[in-house]
Amino acid sequence: MLFSFTSTPDFDFMTYFARHIQATVQNGLLVMPEHVGQGYIRKLVFEPDFKITIHRYSLKEDLIIKRNASGQRNDLITVFFYNNEQALEIAYNDDTQVLFSQRDESAIQVTSNDLSSTIRFPAYQTIHYVVVAIKPLRLTELLAVSEPNSVLQTITGSGNSFLFFERMGAETKLLLKNMAAVDMNDRLSHFYMQIKVQELLYLVFHKLSFRESAAHQTINSADVERLLYIRNEIISDLSVPPVIRELAQVAAMSETKLRQLFKQTFGTTIYNYYQQARMEEAAFLLKQGKHSVGEVGYELGFSNLSHFSRLFEKHYGLNPKRYSYS
Structure with a gap:
């Protein structure tokens, strides 16, 4: 199933998606019809320039969501939280899609709305992702940073094209899990969710605020x-x-x-990204308990196991053997 749309500030994803699958929206909730799958999409509007859409469903066919550029420059910031066990396939130029993640299938994406994208979600697998849409001025007011680094300046500035990826930490995963479990019939649920969405944004932008400040390179x-x-x-x-x-x-x-x-x-850097992925793969293999420390080290290209142990301990605070039993 293909759903294509243009990302303009006044576009309401849930309303148009409901029409696409011949469903109805009631009180900000779209329940998936049986012929499509099961689950729901929920939208909460905190202010006209600040809202969240929660997607949690399993569909009977692949879902391809294609976002077309609005042609307008940075009038809306999208923060995308993908927290799944399945790999995310994403493309930005109508070319072959690539897997975003390997062992850890969770990711955070912060983007301006002038970049096109295509995301494919597999059929018969639980999809869980959250999209926060906020305008630059509102985000600036929330952050209230007196001396923002170049990343925050780019995101909250005018006329910038940007895309930033962050790994999703355990705290963010737990927060998303707790948000999914909220009883929305509770009278104060809307208030609670607004607080938690701001907490989500804090976790993302706190990380981004510590990135090295450098001149922003134009990206398409x-x-x-x-x-x-x-x-x-x-x-x-x-x-x-x-x-x-x-x-x-x-x-x-x-x-x-x-x-x-x-x-x-x-x-x-590219090399640091490689080393981080290497250590994450080592941790994954060690936790499986099917490989010795030596086997894991050699599989990941380490000829010197002492070097592997030192590097692993630097990342995780435990040497590989102790980590495998922790």
């Missing part, structure tokens, strides 16, 4: 598509360190541009 949908492809190349074989020259050739970018845009989008 084609650039983002290439960056996601490069990211997928990096994590496809974690036993081999990335070679910037080769990745730049694949991305059809200069090495300088690739380094700058990757760090701007993902908040760290």
